[in-house]
Structure formats: structure tokens, C-alpha cells
Amino acid sequence: MSNEFLLNAESRSDTGKGASRRLRRLQDRVPGIVYGGEAEPQMISVELRELKKALENEAFYSHILTLKIDGKEVQAVLRDLQRNPAKGFPTHADFLRVDKTHKITMNVPLHFINEATSVGVKKQGGEIQHNISEVEVSCLPQDLPEFIEVDMTDVELNAIVHLSDLKLPKGVELTQLALGADHDQPVAAIHAPKVRASESDDEAGEEAASEE
Numbered sequence: 766m767s768n769e770f771l772l773n774a775e776s777r778s779d780t781g782k783g784a785s786r787r788l789r790r791l792q793d794r795v796p797g798i799v800y801g802g803e804a805e806p807q808m809i810s811v812e813l814r815e816l817k818k819a820l821e822n823e824a825f826y827s828h829i830l831t832l833k834i835d836g837k838e839v840q841a842v843l844r845d846l847q848r849n850p851a852k853g854f855p856t857h858a859d860f861l862r863v864d865k866t867h868k869i870t871m872n873v874p875l876h877f878i879n880e881a882t883s884v885g886v887k888k889q890g891g892e893i894q895h896n897i898s899e900v901e902v903s904c905l906p907q908d909l910p911e912f913i914e915v916d917m918t919d920v921e922l923n924a925i926v927h928l929s930d931l932k933l934p935k936g937v938e939l940t941q942l943a944l945g946a947d948h949d950q951p952v953a954a955i956h957a958p959k960v961r962a963s964e965s966d967d968e969a970g971e972e973a974a975s976e977e
Contacts, residue, residue, distance in 0.1 A: 770819055771831040774799075774809040785857070789813070795855050799832060799841060802862035809834055809860075816855055820846075824911040827873045832860060840864070840906070842871060863906040870940060873910055874899045877953065879918040885955030889922040892958045896951045900928065901940045908936035915952060925954040 777788070777796065785796045793813045800806035809832070819825045825843065832839045845859035863869055875898055885891040900913060913931060920926060927949045928939055941948040 770822075770825055770828055771833060772811050772815060772819060774811045774832050774834045776835050777808045777810050780808060789856065795858055797858035797860060799834070799839060799860045799862060801841075802864060804862065807834065811858065813854070816858065820855065823874060827871055827909065827911055829863060829906050829909060830860070842869060842906075842909075865905060865907055868903050868905055869909065870901060870903045871909060872899045873902050874912045875915050875952065876912045877915045877917060879916055883917040883920050883955065885920050885922040885924060886917075889955075890958065891922040891955040893917065894954050894956060896953060900931070900952075902933075902937050903940050903943070904937045908934065910934050910937060913937075917953065917955075920953075920955055922955050922957065926952045928952060 774797070775794075777784075779788075788794050788796050788810055792810075794810040795813050795816050797809050797811060798806055799809055828842070830841050830843065832841050839862060841860040841862050843858065844861040846855055847857040848854065849856050861869070877893070877895065880886060880893050883893070886893060902910070902913075913933065915926060915931060917926070928942055929949045931939070931952065933939065941950060
């Protein structure tokens with residue numbers, strides 16, 4: 766996978782909540798840490814505006830990133846992100862170093878395609894229910910997909926799509942399936958539409974009135 770994301774970062778020595786608040790408030794930067802691999806954990810900071818722009822792209826969350834720390838490039842993935850609970854802006858970011866020889870475990874989003882034209886919807890009048898929106902995968906960094914497609918074309922009414930039904934890119938495994946068949950959870954299903962209670966009550970009332 767090509768590296769499409771680059772974040773400029775600076776190393777930092779000040780730690781603690783007070784230092785982090787000053788960093789965010791006075792310099793418009795977000796504190797973070799890079800860890801993993803053979804190197805020691807490194808405290809860093811990134812520009813708030815640059816990070817917010819990158820976070821607008823879904824692929825940023827499941828992509829190999831290039832962190833340019835004090836001019837030196839490091840390959841990493843976003844491992845954890847903390848946000849302000851009220852305003853939603855990022856307040857701290859954790860990055861995990863990666864290399865081509867070691868597998869990583871990441872959450873990858875699901876993209877559901879061909880829902881409107883699926884057999885169970887278009888021909889049989891069903892409605893699609895999504896059970897999960899992302900899956901945890903294990904793979905080498907260069908095999909990490911930005912998303913996994915769930916093709917609903919041939920799914921019929923009352924059918925369920927399970928994890929084992931997903932078509933995975935080469936070299937990618939689902940961690941849940943590695944735990945055994947009992948963990949083959951449902952991803953999506955097509956069910957008959959539910960009649961809303963209010964509509965049923967209205968129909969029942971109309972029938973009762975016509976009989977009086």
C-alpha cells in the first residue's frame with residue numbers, strides 16, 4: 766500500500782496534563798506518542814489543523830502513515846485518538862510504528878455495495894440491516910486494506926451475511942474467525958419490513974368502525 770498520508774511532527778520533552786494543555790492552547794498543536802518496534806516510545810506533537818484535515822478522510826484511520834518527526838520519516842498507523850467530549854476536536858494521538866516483516870492488527874471499515882439492487886431488496890421487498898460497521902484484521906502493513914467491501918447483490922430475503930462470507934484481500938485475515946466457528950458473527954441481513962405499530966392500530970380502528 767502506498768503512503769498517501771504524511772504528518773509533520775515535532776519531538777517534545779514536556780509531559781503531563783499542564784504541558785499538554787499549554788501545547789494545545791498556545792501553539793495549536795496536539796500532543797501524541799509514537800511507540801512499538803525496537804525504538805523507545807517517543808513523545809511528539811502535530812499541528813492541530815493538519816491532523817484535523819487528515820481525520821476527515823476515512824482512509825486515514827486504517828492506512829500506513831508517514832510521520833516526519835524532526836525531519837526523520839517513520840512509518841506508523843494511528844492506534845488511538847482522544848477527542849474533546851464537548852467539541853470533538855482531537856486532544857491526543859497514539860501512533861504505532863510498523864515494519865514490513867511484522868503483522869499488525871487494525872480495525873477496517875466495511876463498505877456495503879449494491880444494496881438497492883440486491884435480490885432481497887429489489888425483487889423481494891426486504892430491508893437491509895447492518896450488524897457491524899467495521900472488522901478487525903491481521904496482516905502485514907503493506908497488505909492493510911483501507912476498507913472491505915460487502916457485496917449485497919445476491920443476498921436474498923431472510924438471508925444473513927456472516928464474517929466467513931466476506932471476500933478478503935490476499936494476506937488479510939479476520940481475527941474473530943481465528944478464534945473459531947463460534948465467532949463467525951453476522952455482518953448484515955435482509956428482513957421483511959416491519960409494519961409500524963401506529964399503522965396497525967389505524968387499520969384495526971378503521972376495521973372496527975366499518976363493522977359498527
